[in-house]
Amino acid sequence: MKAIVCTQLGGPELLELQERASPPLRPRELRVAVKSAGVNFPDSLQIAGKYQMKLDPPFTPGAEVAGVITEIGSAVTRYQIGDAIAAFVPSGGYAEECVVSAEAALPLPANLDPADAGGFPLVYGTTLHALKQRGQLKAGETLLVLGAAGGVGLAAVQLGKLMGARVIAAASSPEKLALCQQHGADALIDYRQESLKDAIKTLTKGLGADVIYDPVGGALGEECLSCVAWNGRYLVIGFAAGPIPNLAANRLLLKGAAAVGVFWGAFAMREPALNLANFQQLFGWIESGQLKPYISARYPLAQAGQALRDMMDRKVTGKIVLIP
Numbered sequence: 291m292k293a294i295v296c297t298q299l300g301g302p303e304l305l306e307l308q309e310r311a312s313p314p315l316r317p318r319e320l321r322v323a324v325k326s327a328g329v330n331f332p333d334s335l336q337i338a339g340k341y342q343m344k345l346d347p348p349f350t351p352g353a354e355v356a357g358v359i360t361e362i363g364s365a366v367t368r369y370q371i372g373d374a375i376a377a378f379v380p381s382g383g384y385a386e387e388c389v390v391s392a393e394a395a396l397p398l399p400a401n402l403d404p405a406d407a408g409g410f411p412l413v414y415g416t417t418l419h420a421l422k423q424r425g426q427l428k429a430g431e432t433l434l435v436l437g438a439a440g441g442v443g444l445a446a447v448q449l450g451k452l453m454g455a456r457v458i459a460a461a462s463s464p465e466k467l468a469l470c471q472q473h474g475a476d477a478l479i480d481y482r483q484e485s486l487k488d489a490i491k492t493l494t495k496g497l498g499a500d501v502i503y504d505p506v507g508g509a510l511g512e513e514c515l516s517c518v519a520w521n522g523r524y525l526v527i528g529f530a531a532g533p534i535p536n537l538a539a540n541r542l543l544l545k546g547a548a549a550v551g552v553f554w555g556a557f558a559m560r561e562p563a564l565n566l567a568n569f570q571q572l573f574g575w576i577e578s579g580q581l582k583p584y585i586s587a588r589y590p591l592a593q594a595g596q597a598l599r600d601m602m603d604r605k606v607t608g609k610i611v612l613i614p
């Protein structure tokens with residue numbers, strides 16, 4: 291099978307397309323013919339050796355796939371050859387074939403094509419966990435989303451609306467904000483043109499946002515604590531801008547607010563039943579036509595490096611996937 295291989299830690303230009311042996315299948319695993327593989331920001335960190343979970347080269351990056359089952363481990367009873375599933379995997383997604391734990395597999399609803407689902411688990415799994423379990427978002431509350439046209443950001447715009455919130459999308463260009471509006475955002479802030487703090491003050495009549503979803507961090511993350519409402523929740527999702535924000539504890543005190551960490555991968559491992567219930571809710575929204583995952587670009591497997599480079603250069607919106 292063909293797979294993308296990180297042979298040395300560094301930039302995406304160093305990735306190679308290689309012919310590799312099919313990985314062995316253990317009793318509780320499924321072999322999947324990959325129809326699409328999600329490209330995620332953490333992949334760019336992992337190939338550079340900068341992610342929390344470090345892998346030694348050579349390895350195949352890629353944390354999520356969707357496809358069709360081609361082989362079933364001897365201890366698995368639930369699935370049949372040909373079933374369409376998606377899964378979050380520790381690595382190995384950028385390949386024609388991937389071995390996934392049967393426990394991690396998510397059977398896809400009939401109206402979600404595996405060629406479109408490879409970018410689904412991570413961004414929607416993270417975002418529903420963030421808004422529901424960590425942010426306790428309630429209908430009628432105001433949700434501010436930073437990096438709102440990005441992978442997790444656009445998912446937050448969509449899920450925030452489905453949960454009944456008023457969604458304020460913040461991003462770096464009018465084109466990105468127009469995409470957020472198409473996906474339901476109620477108000478827009480271009481943080482390259484205006485101060486986040488002033489814009490939120492105007493849009494919320496001085497009250498601030500009840501929940502802030504921040505995958506960007508850096509100086510914008512630090513500004514968020516001036517935008518949070520009384521009893522608000524600032525959700526620490528990630529640091530796409532690079533620097534980890536230094537949070538001013540006095541602002542949390544003055545607002546009776548909380549800064550709340552979100553780590554979906556660990557949640558999925560530690561609380562699998564709750565994670566599964568979240569996916570049942572997500573797939574229910576898809577089946578009823580209320581939620582449609584957005585994919586802005588599909589790249590051939592051989593162009594994995596270019597896909598990651600485009601993501602790192604802030605050129606992509608929503609999700610991008612690799613098609614083996």
Ligand SMILES: NC(=O)c1ccc[n+]([C@@H]2O[C@H](COP(=O)([O-])OP(=O)(O)OC[C@H]3O[C@@H](n4cnc5c(N)ncnc54)[C@H](OP(=O)(O)O)[C@@H]3O)[C@@H](O)[C@H]2O)c1
Binds near residue numbers: 466608
């Ligand atoms: N906590 C968790 O469980 C979890 C799960 C998934 C992802 N994450 C994290 O969430 C973050 C976003 O992931 P994603 O997949 O949504 O990435 P993405 O699609 O690339 O979106 C990130 C957004 O951040 C903004 N950004 C600001 N400065 C940037 C910079 N220097 N480089 C790149 N983007 C920049 C961009 O929006 P603008 O151009 O509009 O500013 C971009 O759309 C990452 O840090 C990732 O590790 C965390």
